[in-house]
Amino acid sequence: MGLHIIKMPDIGEGIAEVELVEWHVQAGDTVTEDQVLADVMTDKATVQVPSPVNGKVLALGGKVGEVMAVGSELIRLEVEGGEAAEPPPNAKKAGGAGAARPAADPGAAGREGGTPQESAQQDTARPDTARQGGASRAGPPEQAGASPAPARLSIVPPAVPAGGAVAARPEGGRPLASPAVRRRAWELGIDLQAVRGSGPAGRITHADLDACLSRETATAAGAAARLFAYERRDDQKEVRIIGLRRRIAEKMQESKRRIPHFTYVEELDVTELESLRARLNAQWGETRGKLTLLPFLARAMVLALREFPQINARYDDEAGIVTHYGPVHLGIAAQTDGGLMVPVLHHAEALDLWALGREVARLAQAARDGSATREELTGSTITLTSLGPLGGVVSTPVINHPEVAIVGVNRIIEKPVVIQGAIAVRKTMNLSSSFDHRVVDGMHAAEFIQKLRAYMECPALLFVE
Template sequence: MARYVFKLPDVGEGTAEAEIVAWHVALGDRVAEDQTLVDVMTDKATVEIPSPVAGTVLSLNGDPGTMLAVGSELVVLEVEGDGAHVPDDAPADTPNASLATVPLTATPPPMIAGAPAPEAATVWPDVSPPALLVRRPPGVKPTASPAVRRRAWDLGIPLQFVAGSGPDGRILHRDLERHLDGASEVGGVAVAERPSPSARAGVWEVPVRGLRRRIAESMQEAKRHIPHFSYIEEIDVTALEELRLHLNAEGGATRPKLTLLPFLIRALVRALPEFPQINARYDDAANVVHRFAAVHAGIATQTPGGLVVPVVRHVETLDLWQAADAIRKLAAAARDGQAGREQLSGSTITITSLGALGGLATTPIINRPEVAIVGVNKIVERPVVRKGAILIRSMMNLSCSFDHRVVDGWDAASFVQQVKTLLEQPATLFLDQPQ
């Protein structure tokens, strides 16, 4: 028998380090060749690292959230025959705890020093009140169908704290209902009723790791390096909405449902050739702006882990329904954590939308190294004066941010006005593009 030291491989071109997201093995586990050992994250993409050999796990280097440089020791395995040896006095880790459920009155997360201590019987209501607080060891993920995951996301319920009553602990819809009710039985275990409203106490330390840390770093770098300015314009989308609803009714179930985004993408494709400095990426280290003929549209997408930007490439080649289908598939892959590195990089301009929650106006942060981002606000009916008459129109604000190092205010305003004209006169979206 020998020890095999497996080091963190290069998981992408130019990658210097990666963050441990979740372990799929524990100390003492027997692993097969090509079995997944760990998930690591780099540049918002999560990558599964398989074992190069079969063996038994002797040590794991790093907890979830740990940053490791490429080439660092990742796992030590005991293998048959010769292997890459590690010192005999290498420290041994403690095996992971087994999956357990504890009552809601169990010890809460660690308190920040100086925070008032809660009474012994305090129930921690700041967290969505679970029926059972489930503790899962690193690498053990809650299992649930996509429909259950989506419902949990809509309800704001973190699945890692929900006990599942299905086969092998699978979380079902009824488990979410029990979780919300705060009183039920799961697997024959009685759960205390939800407490009546009372004063809340407690402060939790929440490590910023994984995708949340990547988002924080990206936003910080964008605001640090880019002098943002925003331009907001209202757009009358009454005619566009009538066309969209008509096309959806005609398409029925045979075509993807059209949202506003495919029309906005088409407007960008028509407007950007006149403003090449906006469809660009700025390498501020080299002081070079790369302008693109192709339009690769990043679609900001909210996922259970945070905001990611999957990329629809060459949208200038897509019709409305192809664009709608591509957006839907990429958004689903991002929400399910299946989007790869190539699907989450390379955008030349980004669109962000909060849908019905879009508010009146936003000041979106540019997706660096791009130089512009287009923000869609919600569509509302409101009175508008047209030729002295008051009419009810469907109105929407478009909130755009630009990198003032690359885009002048006049050019930004002219670009948004061109997009406005195209959206307000939707027939122009389908005219032949001037050569």
């Protein structure tokens, strides 16, 4: 028998270190060639590392949440033969559709260099019961000898679905499930050992997790109410921030630490715009698609940025260089179950209202279901963020570093407004926008927002070049 050491692969693009977010094997497990060993996360994507050989796991090289350098020891395998095999410089391509987190790059399989295929960074959207079922999270299992993970929920296995028997899993055997299902089960605190899979060979599916959550929610509802009423609520738990949530935290901290923000708020009268939007949707909604407010604002930003190129920019504060862009690559902040993602609508200046609307909807959905590519998650020059009907009255959005501006949309409300001495009920909305005060002066920020206001309050101007 020989020893085979697998090192952290070179993911490419100058990445020097990655975060270990999940182990798919443990010490003592037998692995086969191309079996996924671990998930690691770069700044933009989660990558699956497969095994290049058959063997038995002797030791794991790190713990979940640990940041590891490229080239460091990832795992040790015992393999057939008398000498240790030399690990390949790059991991083989792995992954595919249905991976667990966004920022996947479907085109990566065709690239040269043997870089691993990037899996998605987020599960598909889950029903509200999945998000609110009260499941406590527990970290994924770590290497042998580590302290045990916090207790997980004991979920009642679902009944066998009609249409055929489910293959039984060998006692003590590792549950069969895709990386997406494993990640979701971990996030929900479900022990896969307690779940009976309905898929081929007993494979656990998302439907099996949904059934578990529904059953657990129904049986625990009354007990939860009694606990809240009669027991002292002094319990606590520690949740380790890893993976995508950790990247978001680091990004927000970097933006607030490095960028001196200032926020400018202006009220807009969108009565005429809402009237126009309703008429366009009534006439062309069935054939061209329904328009929301965001395509109109995106079009207004494209036109206004022609006069303020210093706002459609990125600032490299280490090199001391501000790059002004002609094309508008508009970041669309989208909330997903895993956290905030910013897919990018490239060349917004080349699209009409309906094309803008379709792209905004498509990118937001791609971020939520994990199909967004690396190109669709990078390269923004300015960001648009909105919380829709939850937008509040005023907000202070955080700039998406290294951009220099972000435009925030608050909710539309009806209120009395004085117009030429008379009181009228109008639809109003605030824009709460933040700017990098190192490169954007307050006067220019105010003039930019006033230009947006002019376009939004007189929407006919959006169609005039």
